[in-house]
Amino acid sequence: MFLNSCQDSVELEQPGIITDDVLFTSATNLNSYLVGSVYASMEPSYEMYLTAVLTDEVKPGRGSGGQEFQLHRLFLDNTDPYTRSIWYQNYRVINRVNRLLEGAANFTPPATDVALYNRVIAQARAIRAYSYLQLETYFSPDMANPSALGVIISTSVAESTDRTPRSTNQQVYDVINADLDYARSILTYSSDRYYVDRGFVNAVSARFNLYRGNTVLARQYAQDVITNCGYGLALATPITTASSGAIGSPTWNAAFYATASSFNPYRNMWTDNARGESIFSLNRLVNGVGVAVGTYYNTNASNYSGVNMWNWGRNLFNLFYKDGDIRRYSYVDPSSVVDNNYMTSPDPRNSDVLVVDKYPGKTSTTTRNDLKIFRLSEMYFILAESAVPADLTLAASYVQSVRAARNYLGTATTPVYTSAQVAYADILKERRIELALEGHRYIDLKRLAIKAGVTMDRNQTDDIVTVSNLANGSHKYTLPIPLAEITANPNAQQNPGY
Structure with missing residues (x-):
């Protein structure tokens, strides 16, 4: 009926x-x-x-509910x-x-x-x-x-x-x-990072061929992007201006972390005020479709008071939190609490609060950022990995290109690779830092950890229970x-x- x-x-x-x-x-x-x-x-x-x-x-962050x-x-x-x-x-x-x-x-x-x-x-x-x-x-x-x-x-x-x-x-x-x-x-190559162009096509081809083991084609397409895209790696400089004050001072913080526009090119890329080195990004308007990626890590805002669901893993943090590395500032909010005695702290979630600020939001919204699907730095790493079997010095030079772009003191040390395993380990480390929270680490460990002689690398303070790492070769x-x-x-x- x-x-x-x-x-x-x-x-x-x-x-x-x-x-x-x-x-x-x-x-x-x-x-x-x-x-x-x-x-x-x-x-x-x-x-x-x-x-x-x-x-x-x-x-886990101090605001996590599990x-x-x-x-x-x-x-x-x-x-x-x-x-x-x-x-x-x-x-x-x-x-x-x-x-x-x-x-x-x-x-x-x-x-x-x-x-x-x-x-x-x-x-x-x-x-x-x-x-x-x-x-x-x-x-x-x-x-x-x-x-x-x-x-x-x-x-x-x-x-x-x-x-x-x-x-x-x-x-x-x-x-x-x-x-x-x-x-x-x-x-063809275009100037609009929000629409698929030949840069996107060749970046997909480079990553695809790297993953399936065709390093000749991976190298060909990665080089094509670098040569023909019309822009270069986002730089770590300038690190100060005449009016910004000393690095880390309140005046400097206000100028560097400004969501409207930072004076620093690398930071500006992450606040979506400039294309930077983005080959293709998914546009996340203040109001519109798509997940607000910042809310995965900070419920309200990427600062100490923003209800931090997840903070930087300590060992990853240790890799980039050093003088000269622009990611020390661009990835971490200045309201963070960095506890140098974190290993002996009874509650590292509250004493060592390493606030994720790689997705700081845009003007008028603290949680929405464009998703950078392909960046030039990845293309350099693809060139480096593809060069390892034949030319360790060439592989090191590609890694050095990214290191130099991320160093604001001009003192990036050129790596020296004495074996393929050493090279793979360093490339994996550099990818871990530069491509953090962009969806690469899981497949990178699967592809490279055994060849590099390393494993997943959690710190013992990365959880409130006994910390374990996923073993190489795990299903x-x-x-x-x-x-x-x-x-x-x-x-x-x-x-x-x-």
């Missing part, structure tokens, strides 16, 4: 409804869908946060909500790209719209390639093995009845490469396929160990 009485309303065509055959009729509409539905769905902050909590980047403690203590299973979010968020983007591509195939644009039509499709396919790379990064047990399990390939609009099994890495890589090759044939360096996916799709094979 209920179904019969509701049937008429179910079958009604509601006034104002926009269906695919109405929406996908012009290049302008395609572009609107790309911006409002595809770009707006991209949300890699889940990967960034899971990486920070699961590795050695953060420790959120994600189980993840920090390495309890990871197929019901983890952030794992589920990473899986479904990326497939949501892929599905929306597929919808756009199917819609675009249903009409032929006039000659005046062909260029826009092609750019929209190129951007969409590049974003799909990036989403597949994100999925492969977290859910493939071994990206260097083409025959290992990859993720589920979806190149058409998904149906609720789909029961597609996982493909091999190589099959997924073929989709990624086809998308990137198409996008590269259409797009937990690959995320489980979410339970909801396995339940709905029994053909989706689970990863080993879960």
Whole structure:
């Protein structure tokens, strides 16, 4: 009776409804869908946060209520909500790209719209390639093995009845490469960091090829970005101005940490007042879509009183909190309490408060910042890692480029690598510092820790219980396929160990 009485309303065509055959009729509409539905769905902050909590980047803050403690203590299973979010968020983007591509195939644009039509499709396919790379990064047990399990390939609009099994890495890589090759044939380098251009395409290609072990292509695409992007690494200088006073003084702090505009180029990049070295960023307006990434670490504001959910992990903090390193100031709020006796403190969460200030917010909001998806510093590290097997001196020179850009005293020491293991260890350390809280550490430890002869590196004060590190080679360096996916799709094979 209920179904019969509701049937008429179910079958009604509601006034104002926009269906695919109405929406996908012009290049302008395609572009609107790309911006409002595809770009707006991209949300890699889940990967960034899971990486920070699961590795050695953060420790519980004094304002924490226990959120994600189980993840920090390495309890990871197929019901983890952030794992589920990473899986479904990326497939949501892929599905929306597929919808756009199917819609675009249903009409032929006039000659005046062909260029826009092609750019929209190129951007969409590049974003799909990036989403597949994100999925492969977290859910493939071994990206260097083409025959290992990859993720589920979806190149058409998904149906609720789909029961597609996982493909091999190589099959997924073929989709990624086809998308990137198409996008590269259409797009050029641009001055807008918020839209996909050739810089984004080549940065995806560089990271993708590094992860799968093709260092020749990784080096080629990373160098292409550095050579052709039109900007350089964000610098650590100037560190003072005539009116700013001594470093660390109240006057200097007010000028350096100003959200409206700092005098320091590196800090300005993190407050979103300048592009800096950002190849591609997801725009997070004061009011709009997307997670406020700063709230993962500080509920209200990135200072001592901002209800600190997570603070910097002590060993990571020790690496950059030194004279000459601009990250000492740009990453840490001056209201922090730095306890030099933290190892003997009975309560390091209150005595050693290392406030995360890498995401300080924008003017008018203390928690929202653009998400820097690709930066030039990563491209230099890709060049360094790719050079290790053949030329240790060249590898060191690329690392030195980043070190020098981050040093405001002009005394950065050029590394000397005596073996591949020493080089990998130093590159891993430099990536740990420079790319902290940007979603790299988890995959970096998986890829490089054994080659570098190191492990995850938590300090014993990084929790209120006995601290443990995830062992090299652990199956937990690959995320489980979410339970909801396995339940709905029994053909989706689970990863080993879960």
